[in-house]
Amino acid sequence: MDYKKLAGLLFPDAKDISYYLEKYPKREKKDGEEILRFAPSPTGFIHMGSLFAAFVPEIFSHQSNGKFILRIEDTDQKREIDNGIENIIRDLKNYKFIIDESPMNEGKYGPYIQTKRREIYLSFAKYLVSIGKAYPCFCSEESIQKMRETQQEKKDRIGYYGKYAKCRNLTYEEIEAKIKNGDKFVIRLKSEGDFNKKFIFNDLIKGKMEFPENDIDHVLLKSDGLPPYAFAHVVDDYLMDITTITRADEYVSSIPYHLQIWEAFGFPAPQYAHIAPLTKREGTTIRKLSKRKDPEAAVSYYSEMGIPVDAVRLYLATLLNSDFEMWYMQNPEKTISDFTFKFNKMSVGGSLFDLDKLINISKIYFSKKSSNDIYEETLEYSKDYDRDFYNILLNNKEKVIAFLNIERNIPRPRKDISCYSDVKKETSYIFDELFNEYETPKKEFYDSEILKEYFVNYYNKEDDKDTWFKKIKDLCPKFGFASETKEYKQNPEKYKGSVADVCEIIRVAITGRTMTPDLYEILKLFTKEQINERIKLFDEYLQK
RNA sequence: GGCCUGUUGGUGAAAUGGUUAACACAUCGCCCUCUCAAGGCGACAUUCACGGGUUCAAAUCCCGUACAGGUCACCA
Numbered sequence: 001m002d003y004k005k006l007a008g009l010l011f012p013d014a015k016d017i018s019y020y021l022e023k024y025p026k027r028e029k030k031d032g033e034e035i036l037r038f039a040p041s042p043t044g045f046i047h048m049g050s051l052f053a054a055f056v057p058e059i060f061s062h063q064s065n066g067k068f069i070l071r072i073e074d075t076d077q078k079r080e081i082d083n084g085i086e087n088i089i090r091d092l093k094n095y096k097f098i099i100d101e102s103p104m105n106e107g108k109y110g111p112y113i114q115t116k117r118r119e120i121y122l123s124f125a126k127y128l129v130s131i132g133k134a135y136p137c138f139c140s141e142e143s144i145q146k147m148r149e150t151q152q153e154k155k156d157r158i159g160y161y162g163k164y165a166k167c168r169n170l171t172y173e174e175i176e177a178k179i180k181n182g183d184k185f186v187i188r189l190k191s192e193g194d195f196n197k198k199f200i201f202n203d204l205i206k207g208k209m210e211f212p213e214n215d216i217d218h219v220l221l222k223s224d225g226l227p228p229y230a231f232a233h234v235v236d237d238y239l240m241d242i243t244t245i246t247r248a249d250e251y252v253s254s255i256p257y258h259l260q261i262w263e264a265f266g267f268p269a270p271q272y273a274h275i276a277p278l279t280k281r282e283g284t285t286i287r288k289l290s291k292r293k294d295p296e297a298a299v300s301y302y303s304e305m306g307i308p309v310d311a312v313r314l315y316l317a318t319l320l321n322s323d324f325e326m327w328y329m330q331n332p333e334k335t336i337s338d339f340t341f342k343f344n345k346m347s348v349g350g351s352l353f354d355l356d357k358l359i360n361i362s363k364i365y366f367s368k369k370s371s372n373d374i375y376e377e378t379l380e381y382s383k384d385y386d387r388d389f390y391n392i393l394l395n396n397k398e399k400v401i402a403f404l405n406i407e408r409n410i411p412r413p414r415k416d417i418s419c420y421s422d423v424k425k426e427t428s429y430i431f432d433e434l435f436n437e438y439e440t441p442k443k444e445f446y447d448s449e450i451l452k453e454y455f456v457n458y459y460n461k462e463d464d465k466d467t468w469f470k471k472i473k474d475l476c477p478k479f480g481f482a483s484e485t486k487e488y489k490q491n492p493e494k495y496k497g498s499v500a501d502v503c504e505i506i507r508v509a510i511t512g513r514t515m516t517p518d519l520y521e522i523l524k525l526f527t528k529e530q531i532n533e534r535i536k537l538f539d540e541y542l543q544k
Numbered sequence: 545g546g547c548c549u550g551u552u553g554g555u556g557a558a559a560u561g562g563u564u565a566a567c568a569c570a571u572c573g574c575c576c577u578c579u580c581a582a583g584g585c586g587a588c589a590u591u592c593a594c595g596g597g598u599u600c601a602a603a604u605c606c607c608g609u610a611c612a613g614g615u616c617a618c619c620a
Contacts, residue, residue, distance in 0.1 A: 222618040503578040
C-alpha cells in the first residue's frame with residue numbers, strides 16, 4: 001500500500017512534521033542541564049500527592065540549573081473542571097514553585113496546554129501513517145466492547161492485537177470508501193511487538209525491570225482528533241526537549257507501549273522516573289492518597305491550619321530522599337537547594353503520608369525563626385483566616401514579639417508552635433480579650449492567699465531572675481511549702497507542696513494554664529492592673 | 545485472570561554479601577529544671593512476610609508461597 005497517499009487521504013491539511021521539528025529546535029543545554037516537567041490534568045484541587053509529583057521535577061531540574069516546565073494535559077475534556085488550570089498555577093505558586101515555562105509564561109516551546117496543540121498531534125500521527133507504522137481503525141466502541149467480552153469468555157488476553165486487529169488489513173480502497181462515507185475513525189499504532197519476547201527497561205527510581213513486548217495496537221488519535229495520554233506525552237516531551245520524564249508509577253505497566261512510540265518515530269527515548277504515590281493508612285489497608293476520598297490531603301487544608309509553606313517543602317524533601325533529613329539536621333543553616341537529591345534514593349514503594357512528621361518538621365522550622373518573622377507571617381496568615389486575631393496582632397506588635405522572644409534566641413529554643421494558628425493558642429492568655437476562663441482543673445493546694453501575699457509584698461517587676469526566684473523561695477515556708485524541690489521530695493508529708501507548686505499557682509492564676517514559657521518572662525508582659533484583675537478572676541474560679 | 549512492583553520495629557526509613565540491623569518521629573522511664581517546652585541518658589526489631597536454596601558468610605543473590613499495590617480504555 002502507498003502509505004503516503006493514505007496519510008494524505010486521512011490528513012489532507014496536516015503539516016509535515018519537519019515544520020515542527022524546525023520550529024522547536026533542541027535546546028542548547030549546558031553540561032548536565034536537565035529539563036523536567038510536571039504535567040497534571042486540570043481535574044481538581046492540588047493535593048499532597050500532586051504537590052509531591054510536582055516537587056520531584058522541580059528539584060531535579062533546578063539542581064541541574066535546568067528548566068521546570070508546567071504542561072496542562074487536558075485532552076480528556078469530559079473530566080475538566082472550571083478554573084482547573086488557574087487552581088494548579090495558584091497552588092504551585094503558593095508553594096514557592098519556580099516555573100520556568102507554563103501556560104502563563106510561555107517559552108519557545110508552546111503552547112503549554114495540550115488542547116491547543118491539536119495540529120501538532122495531527123501532523124505527527126500523519127507522519128506515522130505515512131511510514132506505515134499507524135493505520136486508521138473504523139471499529140465502533142461497541143464492537144470493541146464486544147470483542148473484549150468474547151476475549152474474556154475465551155480467557156484470551158484483552159486488547160486490539162493480532163487476529164483481533166481487524167482494521168489493520170484494510171485496503172486503500174476500503175479505507176477510501178469509508179472516509180467518503182463519513183465514517184468516524186481512530187488512528188492506531190501498528191505494533192510490531194511480540195508478547196512472548198521480553199526486554200529490560202531501566203527506570204531511574206525503580207531500577208531494572210523486565211517486560212514483555214507490547215503487541216496491542218493502541219489508539220494514537222481519538223475520533224475527536226485529540227490524542228490519548230501516551231501519544232501526547234511522546235510528542236510533547238520530544239518537542240519540548242524533556243530530558244527526564246517523571247510521572248506517577250501507575251504508568252509503569254504501559255512502558256512497553258510508550259517506548260514503542262518513541263521507536264516508531266525513531267526518536268531516542270528520554271529517561272523515565274516512575275514516582276511511587278503517597279499513601280494513607282485506612283484501617284489495615286494502605287492506599288494511594290486520593291483527591292476524592294481525602295479532603296485532608298488538599299493543600300488548602302494545610303494553608304488553613306497555617307503550616308508554613310517552607311515546612312511543607314522540607315517535608316516533601318524528606319519524602320524525596322530520606323537522607324535529606326539527617327543532612328539537614330547536621331547543616332541547619334542550609335536550605336533544600338543546597339542538597340543534592342538522587343533518583344535512586346527515592347522510595348520504590350509508596351511512602352505513608354505522616355502528619356505527625358510534618359508537624360514535627362514545622363515545629364523545628366518555627367523554633368529556628370526569629371520572633372519578628374513569626375509575627376509577620378502570622379499576621380499575613382491571620383489576614384486571610386482569622387480577622388479578629390489579625391486586629392489584635394496589629395495592635396500589639398511589641399507585646400507579641402516580646403512573648404515570642406521568650407526562650408527563643410538560645411541554642412535550644414522552644415518548640416511549641418507548629419503552625420500559625422498555634423500562635424493564637426499560645427499567646428491568647430496575654431490578651432484580656434482572649435483570656436476568658438481557667439482551662440485547668442483545680443488542685444488541692446491552689447490558694448489565693450499566697451498569691452495576694454506574693455504580689456503585694458514580694459513581686460517586683462524590676463527584679464532580676466535570681467532575685468525573683470529567691471523571693472518565691474522565701475515566701476514558701478510562710479504557707480507551708482518547701483523552698484527546695486529536693487527537700488519536698490524527701491519529706492513530702494511535711495509540706496503542702498514545693499516551690500514548684502507555688503510557681504504553678506502563680507502561673508495558673510495569671511495565665512490559666514499549667515504550661516507556659518518561662519514564668520519570670522511571662523509576668524513581665526503584664527501590668528499591675530492586669531495582674532490584679534487576674535487575681536480577682538482566679539479567686540472567683542476557686543470559689544466555684 | 546495476565547503482566548509489573550513491593551513486603552525491615554507503632555510510623556517513616558538506612559543498609560546495595562561481611563562486626564552488637566543507622567537515623568528520625570511517636571511512646572515509656574530517668575536526669576536537668578520554678579513549671580512547661582527543649583535538652584541529656586536509657587528502653588523499644590534475639591531479627592529483616594513465610595518456606596527452601598546458593599555461599600565460609602544473606603535483610604541483601606536465586607526459587608517457591610502468602611499478602612499488598614499498580615495496570616490491562618477512543619482517562620490521564
